[in-house]
Amino acid sequence: MKKIIYSLLMVLTVIPFLAACGGGEESSGDGNSSQEITVNATSEPPSLDPALATDTTSGWVIDHLFEGLYRKNKSGEIEPAIAEETEVSEDKRTYTFTLRDAKWSNGDPVTAGDFEYAWKRILNPETGSSFAFYLYYLKGAEAYNKGDGSVEDVGVTAVDDKTLKLELKEPTGFIEKLLSFWSYYPVNQSVVEENENWAAEADGLVSNGAYAMNTWEHDNELSVTKNDEYWDKDNINMEKITWKMVNDATTYYQMYKSGELDMIHTLPIDVISSEKDSEDFKIKPYFGTYMYMFNVDKEPFTNPKVRKAFAMAIDRESITEEIAQGGETPAYAFVPKGVDTPNGDFREQKENYFDEDYEDAKQLIEEAKEEEGWDELPSVELMYNTSDNHKKIAEGVQEMLKQNLGVNVTLNNQEWKTYLDTTKQGNFQMARMGWIGVYVDPTPILDYYLGDSPNNRTNWVNEKYDSLMAESKEVQDEEERMKILHEAEDVLMEDMPFMPVYHYSQNFLTSTDFEGIVYPVNRYPDLRFAERK
Amino acid sequence: MYIVKRILTMLLTIWVITTLTFIIMHSIPGDPFASDADVLPEEVLANMRAKFNLDEPLPVQYVLYLKDLAQFDLGPSIQSETRDVNTLIADGFPASAVLGLQSLVIALVFGLLLGIIAALNHNGILDYASMGFAILGISIPSFILAPLLINYFAVDWGMFPVASWGTWQHTILPSVALATAPLAIVARFMRSSMLEVMNQNYIKTADAKGLAITGIVIKHGIRNALIPVISFIGPLAAFLLTGTFVIEKIFAIPGIGKYFVDSIFNRDFPVILGTTIFFSTILIVTLFLVDISYRIVDPRIKLSSKGE
Numbered sequence: 001m002k003k004i005i006y007s008l009l010m011v012l013t014v015i016p017f018l019a020a021c022g023g024g025e026e027s028s029g030d031g032n033s034s035q036e037i038t039v040n041a042t043s044e045p046p047s048l049d050p051a052l053a054t055d056t057t058s059g060w061v062i063d064h065l066f067e068g069l070y071r072k073n074k075s076g077e078i079e080p081a082i083a084e085e086t087e088v089s090e091d092k093r094t095y096t097f098t099l100r101d102a103k104w105s106n107g108d109p110v111t112a113g114d115f116e117y118a119w120k121r122i123l124n125p126e127t128g129s130s131f132a133f134y135l136y137y138l139k140g141a142e143a144y145n146k147g148d149g150s151v152e153d154v155g156v157t158a159v160d161d162k163t164l165k166l167e168l169k170e171p172t173g174f175i176e177k178l179l180s181f182w183s184y185y186p187v188n189q190s191v192v193e194e195n196e197n198w199a200a201e202a203d204g205l206v207s208n209g210a211y212a213m214n215t216w217e218h219d220n221e222l223s224v225t226k227n228d229e230y231w232d233k234d235n236i237n238m239e240k241i242t243w244k245m246v247n248d249a250t251t252y253y254q255m256y257k258s259g260e261l262d263m264i265h266t267l268p269i270d271v272i273s274s275e276k277d278s279e280d281f282k283i284k285p286y287f288g289t290y291m292y293m294f295n296v297d298k299e300p301f302t303n304p305k306v307r308k309a310f311a312m313a314i315d316r317e318s319i320t321e322e323i324a325q326g327g328e329t330p331a332y333a334f335v336p337k338g339v340d341t342p343n344g345d346f347r348e349q350k351e352n353y354f355d356e357d358y359e360d361a362k363q364l365i366e367e368a369k370e371e372e373g374w375d376e377l378p379s380v381e382l383m384y385n386t387s388d389n390h391k392k393i394a395e396g397v398q399e400m401l402k403q404n405l406g407v408n409v410t411l412n413n414q415e416w417k418t419y420l421d422t423t424k425q426g427n428f429q430m431a432r433m434g435w436i437g438v439y440v441d442p443t444p445i446l447d448y449y450l451g452d453s454p455n456n457r458t459n460w461v462n463e464k465y466d467s468l469m470a471e472s473k474e475v476q477d478e479e480e481r482m483k484i485l486h487e488a489e490d491v492l493m494e495d496m497p498f499m500p501v502y503h504y505s506q507n508f509l510t511s512t513d514f515e516g517i518v519y520p521v522n523r524y525p526d527l528r529f530a531e532r533k
Numbered sequence: 534m535y536i537v538k539r540i541l542t543m544l545l546t547i548w549v550i551t552t553l554t555f556i557i558m559h560s561i562p563g564d565p566f567a568s569d570a571d572v573l574p575e576e577v578l579a580n581m582r583a584k585f586n587l588d589e590p591l592p593v594q595y596v597l598y599l600k601d602l603a604q605f606d607l608g609p610s611i612q613s614e615t616r617d618v619n620t621l622i623a624d625g626f627p628a629s630a631v632l633g634l635q636s637l638v639i640a641l642v643f644g645l646l647l648g649i650i651a652a653l654n655h656n657g658i659l660d661y662a663s664m665g666f667a668i669l670g671i672s673i674p675s676f677i678l679a680p681l682l683i684n685y686f687a688v689d690w691g692m693f694p695v696a697s698w699g700t701w702q703h704t705i706l707p708s709v710a711l712a713t714a715p716l717a718i719v720a721r722f723m724r725s726s727m728l729e730v731m732n733q734n735y736i737k738t739a740d741a742k743g744l745a746i747t748g749i750v751i752k753h754g755i756r757n758a759l760i761p762v763i764s765f766i767g768p769l770a771a772f773l774l775t776g777t778f779v780i781e782k783i784f785a786i787p788g789i790g791k792y793f794v795d796s797i798f799n800r801d802f803p804v805i806l807g808t809t810i811f812f813s814t815i816l817i818v819t820l821f822l823v824d825i826s827y828r829i830v831d832p833r834i835k836l837s838s839k840g841e
Contacts, residue, residue, distance in 0.1 A: 047614035200615035219787030417563030
């Protein structure tokens with residue numbers, strides 16, 4: 001009997017030993033001086049087809065693969081890219097672009113026809129693109145996309161291979177920003193027509209930007225290499241970019257620590273305090289706002305004074321410093337920092353729209369009670385979508401409202417898609433939401449609360465606001481446009497169908513071996529100009 | 534005859550599962566196209582719904598789905614713009630299966646060994662040690678064990694890469710993390726089964742006849758003790774092969790485990806159905822194989838349908 005036990009024990013101990021052999025040399029950390037960088041996309045990009053991509057992860061890769069008529073340069077400013085010359089008509093409705101000599105990664109020339117084809121493809125109802133509405137600024141685009149118009153009436157025409165004519169519905173002040181956005185990127189017509197699934201695998205994907213597709217193992221990693229056909233390739237130093245798809249925060253943090261990743265974003269909250277002082281650590285503002293929407297059709301939020309009082313009664317500093325902890329900044333308005341205007345940053349031109357003043361807030365509640373004839377403030381339920389972080393913040397707000405305002409708020413949470421359904425139907429009094437601007441301008445932020453915006457779940461409709469926003473889209477003078485947008489935000493913040501909590505931020509650990517990485521306020525880092533020292 | 538009947542029952546089971554999943558899945562609130570960036574005009578939404586047949590009444594959708602299913606087409610994924618459900622599974626299954634197979638082997642080899650050692654050393658030090666280990670294995674959740682393994686074996690000692698997929702080194706830590714709990718269960722199963730068998734009269738008889746103890750343990754003991762363990766291996770194999778959400782997430786493995794969970798949060802109906810059907814098929818097939826292997830281990834067991 002003993003013998004058997006011992007021999008079995010032998011087996012038991014020998015196997016792991018054998019298994020461990022050869023595990024010694026491992027492949028991680030190709031710590032040489034080659035111009036390669038490995039970053040983390042956290043998940044598989046749902047689509048690398050510029051017509052179908054709707055998320056920032058896909059956009060991150062697409063921005064390295066493709067290039068539009070305009071692009072962002074090293075300092076984040078918009079500059080002409082494929083457009084060599086731009087001619088604007090008197091009425092500012094017609095743009096004629098002369099394209100530079102640019103090539104696709106397969107050697108084909110980039111033609112005006114590729115642009116026309118790409119834009120009409122997005123607008124084609126059969127493509128089912130959810131970002132088609134970003135092209136509604138083009139004449140006839142909306143009608144075609146909604147099935148009421150024909151493709152011939154869409155305001156984009158390739159006059160010849162080098163000349164692209166763009167007709168706008170209205171003069172549009174921020175057209176260059178739009179043209180640098182991925183929905184306006186060209187696609188190679190012959191490649192796309194040949195293979196409907198051209199962007200699904202590394203093999204078929206042909207691009208015209210700084211990088212060309214190299215490998216793509218779904219859900220695992222994706223790599224791109226410098227595009228030798230790129231017209232501006234002399235200014236690109238990084239030879240290869242690899243995106244890993246590691247979703248778990250602790251895991252990608254450990255991969256960064258072991259050198260398997262050169263840059264990570266969104267650190268696990270519990271390591272932020274220990275990394276804060278490290279040279280690798282960076283906090284960058286992110287162009288978005290975390291907020292609580294008020295349903296203005298449900299008591300007590302029918303009264304604007306109650307909405308204002310709630311906004312004034314929470315301590316944003318302690319929410320960002322003690323609860324969120326990721327470098328967020330307290331928000332006292334809707335449009336975040338980051339918009340350059342002729343007179344400096346849009347946000348910095350205005351003071352805070354309200355103060356955190358608990359006494360005044362209490363006073364407002366009393367006034368509201370009197371106006372409405374309430375003996376007690378109607379009970380309030382605060383809703384958020386199920387998540388630990390939202391829960392912590394909601395509990396903080398609940399406590400603050402109780403302490404500072406003497407109001408009891410109950411909490412309720414729902415799983416994301418159910419939550420979207422509930423809030424869309426207006427079955428809430430006060431509910432959490434976040435909003436990030438697709439391009440850095442007050443417009444995509446402020447459009448959120450337009451009366452007919454599907455995002456506006458508050459039932460708040462204000463004619464003056466809507467007409468100011470409409471006016472801002474037609475004005476050509478940038479200073480004038482910003483003035484109108486400020487007025488619109490004034491109207492919004494006067495009525496407060498929502499209360500801002502904080503402006504988002506992004507945090508990073510980036511290996512100090514690299515320089516030249518650009519951190520845009522509404523995108524993941526731009527690695528095109530990165531370089532290993 | 535038995536095999537034909539079994540296959541027909543299997544098909545029927547899959548149909549029932551498909552139908553139930555279809556009904557339950559459509560009764561959860563929420564829209565696959567809803568997002569916080571709810572900017573789509575109704576007309577565009579209608580286009581997208583039409584693309585996935587979601588504009589049809591439910592019974593029609595159901596029939597359309599069964600039609601595709603009969604041709605082994607699990608339909609397009611709503612979430613992934615470019616890959617359909619067949620491709621998602623084809624892309625992800627190999628990684629999950631490699632991981633699952635390795636864990637299965639680890640769990641079986643070490644689990645059986647531990648169980649046998651414990652049983653043969655009943656109430657001895659080795660018995661307590663292996664059962665103590667088994668209890669630890671069952672009670673430490675994999676989402677704790679996995680980061681611990683990473684922390685020591687990858688970050689501190691640099692023996693293996695932290696996570697991701699590609700070389701065989703990448704497979705070791707997740708296999709171990711995934712195998713620990715089933716290993717412990719197998720060990721406990723095997724121990725009690727072995728104890729029972731070793732007390733049987735035929736073992737005593739064999740011993741009395743003066744047969745070598747090694748022969749008795751291997752030929753009579755282990756072989757008979759395996760039967761209850763085999764019935765546990767069927768479902769275990771199905772679970773391990775089809776991937777697990779937690780391990781695949783922590784180790785960033787491109788498997789199919791996450792689709793079981795993510796598809797529900799995304800209301801990605803074709804993926805919910807596809808993964809459920811895929812999992813049930815594997816489960817049903819392994820159960821079938823288990824039934825057949827009983828016969829090999831114990832020829833007395835007859836394969837027959839009920840009532841015959």
